[in-house]
Amino acid sequence: MTGYASAQLSPGQGPASPEVGKGATAGSRLGLEIRSVNSRFLDLSFRLGEELRAHEPALRELITAKLKRGKVEVRAGVEGIAADTVRDPSARTLQRLSAVQDTVRSWMPEAGPLSVAEILRLATAESGADVDWAAALQELARKTLADLMAAREREGARLAKMLLGHLAQLRTLAEQAGPLVPQLVEQQRQRFLERWKEAMALADGVATPEAAQDRALTEATSFAIRIDVAEELTRLASHLDEIERLVKKGGEVGKRLDFLIQELHREANTMGSKSAALELTRISVDMKVLIEQMREQVQNLE
Numbered sequence: 001m002t003g004y005a006s007a008q009l010s011p012g013q014g015p016a017s018p019e020v021g022k023g024a025t026a027g028s029r030l031g032l033e034i035r036s037v038n039s040r041f042l043d044l045s046f047r048l049g050e051e052l053r054a055h056e057p058a059l060r061e062l063i064t065a066k067l068k069r070g071k072v073e074v075r076a077g078v079e080g081i082a083a084d085t086v087r088d089p090s091a092r093t094l095q096r097l098s099a100v101q102d103t104v105r106s107w108m109p110e111a112g113p114l115s116v117a118e119i120l121r122l123a124t125a126e127s128g129a130d131v132d133w134a135a136a137l138q139e140l141a142r143k144t145l146a147d148l149m150a151a152r153e154r155e156g157a158r159l160a161k162m163l164l165g166h167l168a169q170l171r172t173l174a175e176q177a178g179p180l181v182p183q184l185v186e187q188q189r190q191r192f193l194e195r196w197k198e199a200m201a202l203a204d205g206v207a208t209p210e211a212a213q214d215r216a217l218t219e220a221t222s223f224a225i226r227i228d229v230a231e232e233l234t235r236l237a238s239h240l241d242e243i244e245r246l247v248k249k250g251g252e253v254g255k256r257l258d259f260l261i262q263e264l265h266r267e268a269n270t271m272g273s274k275s276a277a278l279e280l281t282r283i284s285v286d287m288k289v290l291i292e293q294m295r296e297q298v299q300n301l302e
Contacts (some may be wrong), residue, residue, distance in 0.1 A: 002155060003070075005147035006033035010139045029179050030133060032076040032140045034063075039071040040258075040299050055137050062141055066149060069301070076137065082095035089123035097122060103189055159248045159297050167240050167247075167288050170264075173290075174233050174240075177271065177283045229271045229280075236267040253302035261295045 008031045044063060046056050057072060089097075097119060114122075141202050243260050246253040268291055272284030 001036060003036040003148045003151035004033070005144045005151060006031070007140050007144045007147070008032075009136050015064060026076055030076070030078050030136050030140060032074070032137070032144050034066070034144050035073045035075075036070040036148060036152065039069060039298075041073040041112045042067055044068055045071075047073065049074045051078055052076050052133060052137060058134070059140065059141055063139070063145065066145055068252060071154075076140075078133065089119065093123050094119070094142065096268050156250075156301065159301060160250075162246065163247050165293060166294050167244055170236070170240055170287060171292055173283050173287050176235055177229065177280060178233060180277060180280050180283075210289050230268045230273050232274075238266060239264050239267070255297065257301060258295075261291060261298050264291045265295070 010029045042064065044060060046059065048056060048059075059076075063072065063074065064289070097114065101114055105113075239260050243251050243257060243264075246257055246260075265288065268284055268287040272281060274280075
């Protein structure tokens with residue numbers, strides 16, 4: 001299912017404020033966002049800043065405990081909120097960077113000198129290496145995940161409404177198909193009788209009328225068995241009832257619904273293969289169109 005949520009947290013904010021970004025500058029800010037798109041399985045990917053990569057396992061555990069399906073992307077990083085948050089590098093840091101640069105250029109003379117931006121970035125990374133973002137990241141992830149779940153629930157409610165509408169249309173089509181079979185059987189019985197009467201007229205008394213009529217009725221009965229879709233309609237109604245129950249129940253029903261949709265398609269397909277009339281074929285095709293639309297959405301539900 002699709003969804004998006006994001007949040008930011010600065011040192012001193014939130015219930016975990018004593019531990020949030022311990023050692024961070026006052027102008028720094030932790031940001032996290034979670035994007036989710038449709039997928040039959042859970043596919044997690046992380047794009048974390050250097051200072052947060054060590055916390056990926058904890059984030060993964062937190063998210064997998066809540067989400068079961070979807071292609072989910074998690075982004076998190078630390079950034080400053082004002083220009084005056086850039087601090088002057090210490091003399092010790094500059095000395096270390098200069099020594100490292102000299103060592104690198106002694107082995108690789110073609111390497112270019114460090115720029116001011118690169119020096120500031122490396123110095124900032126060094127000064128932030130000891131900042132503890134664990135508590136802040138967990139707090140922010142829980143809040144963002146709750147917002148994402150709320151967004152997915154709203155989408156789930158819209159999908160549930162669509163599914164219930166499709167179920168009603170399938171029931172209407174099944175009601176239209178029910179009376180067609182007896183009519184087809186009677187029409188075919190009359191055709192068999194007419195054909196046997198014609199055959200008897202050509203046979204010139206070789207077979208008795210009673211035997212011809214019995215044979216015609218036998219053929220009609222065999223035809224009725226071949227085109228009877230009563231069992232398919234009964235199973236289809238049962239699947240529709242179960243799908244409606246699961247949709248109204250909610251919870252983790254995606255995989256169960258996926259299986260039931262496959263069964264619906266099987267029954268509609270069998271009806272089409274047994275069809276002996278254009279109207280019944282049309283009903284079967286209309287059913288399969290609705291079922292395929294449901295399948296596309298159900299595969300994304302948890």
